[in-house]
Amino acid sequence: MQPDEVWGERWSSATLPIAKRYMTVATEKQSLVCLAADRRTMGGLFELINEVGPFIAALKTHVDLIEDWSPSEWADFCALAHHHNLLIFEDRKFADIGKISRSQMTGIYNISAWSDIVTAHLISGPDVVDGLQTAWKEVNREGGVLLLAQMSSRGNLLNENYTNTVVRLGAVHEGVLGFIGNGSKPDELVELRQKVGQQKMIWTPGVNREVGDGEMGQRYGDPYDAVIAGSDCIIVGSGIHGAEHPKTAAQSYAQISWNALLSR
């Protein structure tokens, strides 16, 4: 199957190269899964990617969680991710003014050198996106920003008004790959998709085959329902890395998400 057949308007109207890269990888691997690789050691990360790499399309990192992080081991880790044809997504949730966000893409972790995707809150205004895109351009790389339009955690402050503004500003910004939506609430996702339209992506955390409340205010919805409601990528963390058999779990999430996309 070719990506344009599977993704329809999302493919034909995508403007960012990284959007097409994601859709191509997801089609090749028949998986709409982004693994939230929330492990605290480099060894743990390597082990996880070696096990589930073939069944996921993207890899979401929190680089500042890793206790024994080093630039050389990280370079090896990124090489392993590329070997598995994975997009690398640093979930940094940038939120500062444009020029500081741009600088925060460098520094000790040098995020602009290896990330394909990063997250940002739009609380400081649209210049945060320009700052992040400038950082990628400065190292001759291309990337895309996912703006937090909704969150999966209970009691979050991203009310409907805020979501609407983020979508209105983000939908017309060429540096924006798409939005983070709340995977735990399919009804809210349907509404979000209506607001976003067909061009931009919606990626959803808060997804688990075991629907309900998670740890410390996290909430989970069903992976199939999320894709049917309009999600283009399910972000799954503990559903995979916390499973007894991460490989089997990853295969299962891949199959569910792919079947849902075909049905959609």
Ligand code: S5P
């Ligand atoms: O609203 C959000 C946004 C994000 S990016 N809720 C989230 O849970 N996330 C991230 O998704 C969070 O930082 C974590 O890495 C992942 C969810 O992990 P899980 O173990 O709950 O599936």
